[in-house]
Structures are given as structure tokens and as C-alpha cells.
């Protein structure tokens with residue numbers, strides 16, 4: 289699976305310019321790329337007090353663009369997440385679109401971040417599910433979700449081979465981001481494909497370091513702290529190989545914990 293990750297510098301509070309950036313970035317990718325990954329809240333960043341005006345109903349404006357790009361460029365899109373309005377409430381919603389332009393998955397962030405005031409402005413989701421692309425089961429979690437091993441374990445127990453982590457993780461806590469990514473890969477024996485943003489939103493600086501970690505916990509490749517694209521090829525059979533050589537899931541004792 290050939291993957292491109294967009295470590296994007298998101299323009300705070302400007303969905304139109306961010307949509308234009310996404311269009312330009314996807315259009316410039318070479319044709320061999322099969323799946324692209326975007327960061328969390330790429331349409332607005334963390335201008336939470338402006339989302340009532342900025343967020344589109346059900347994210348229709350952004351989703352239409354992603355569907356068009358997916359079809360035209362024949363790529364699956366793990367669309368990071370976008371701020372959307374739905375029935376008067378705001379959600380931090382991840383949308384996955386296949387290369388035919390069909391929506392295959394939507395997920396509303398279930399763990400809202402107190403340190404970024406999310407509980408004050410956003411409504412949490414209540415559902416955690418896997419999705420399938422090219423017959424491979426995958427899962428996506430959003431940023432702060434990474435701190436809660438239960439959500440990744442639930443997805444792993446349902447058979448995912450790849451865990452996408454879409455993030456706007458601050459630079460001040462980037463060591464925790466990196467360590468948690470390794471932990472989730474090792475304990476669940478899955479590829480972790482993490483897409484963080486860079487730049488600022490108001491006073492907050494975001495830390496980048498988007499990366500891919502294999503199911504054994506080895507770094508495949510990482511970015512640093514500038515806007516950039518990470519292109520990697522992922523051998524999905526490796527997850528099955530690791531699962532059979534170290535049978536962690538079979539060694540579990542769920543009756544004890």
C-alpha cells in the first residue's frame with residue numbers, strides 16, 4: 289500500500305484556503321499513491337469559538353471536495369478530521385472516502401480534550417468502528433484518543449491491520465505523542481500511520497513528527513517539524529506475520545482484567 293501523509297500547516301479559521309491547499313497537494317501527488325492521510329481539523333484548526341460560523345452542515349463542503357479528489361485521482365482518502373455542524377452541535381469528525389468517491393466511514397472523536405477546551409465547544413461521538421479498504425480492515429482515531437489504549441485495543445480485537453492517528457498535537461507534548469504511537473503499534477501489532485500538523489493556531493504551536501511505525505514497533509519513516517509530505521510503502525502482510533510469531537491476542541487473559 290503506497291501511502292502519502294500530509295503534515296500540513298493549517299490556516300486557522302479559513303476553510304476555503306485550507307480546501308485549496310488540500311486540492312493542490314492531492315493534485316501534485318504521483319499516480320502510484322493509493323491512500324492519502326490528512327491531519328485533524330484541517331478545515332479550521334482550533335478556532336473553536338468561531339466554529340458556529342465556520343463549520344459547514346455535516347461537513348458537506350469539505351466532503352464533496354474530498355469525494356471529487358478521490359475519484360479524479362483514484363486514491364483512498366483518510367480525510368483527517370473536519371469540524372462539522374450537525375443538528376446545531378459541532379463535532380470533530382473523521383471521514384474516510386474510497387477511490388470511487390464513496391464515504392466508507394465516519395467517526396466523531398469520542399475523547400474531547402480539556403486542555404484545548406473541546407468539551408466547551410464540541411459534542412463527543414459515541415461509536416467506534418472499523419472500516420475496510422481494498423479488503424484490509426483499518427481503524428482511525430483522533431489525536432487525544434491516542435491516550436486511551438482501550439479504543440485502539442477494541443479496533444485491534446475487531447481485526448484491524450492499520451491504525452490511522454490523525455492529530456493536531458501540540459509541540460509542547462510531542463514526546464508523549466511519539467511514545468504513545470509506538471505503544472499502540474507494539475501492543476496491537478498493527479501499522480500506525482500518524483498524521484500531525486505544524487504551525488500555529490493562536491498561541492498554540494503544533495509539533496509535526498508525523499510517522500509510520502510497523503507492527504513490531506520499528507520506525508518506518510518520520511517527518512520533522514516543517515510542512516512536508518511523507519510517502520511510504522507499507523507491507524500489510526507483515527502485520528499478519530508479527531501476529532502469528534508473537535501471539536499477543538491469544539495470550540490475553542480478559543477474564544482477569
Ligand SMILES: NC(=O)CCC(=O)C(=O)O
Pocket residue numbers: 328401403404430431432433435455456457458461
Ligand atoms: N487535538 C488533540 O486531541 C490534542 C491532544 C493533546 O494535546 C494531548 O493529548 O496532549
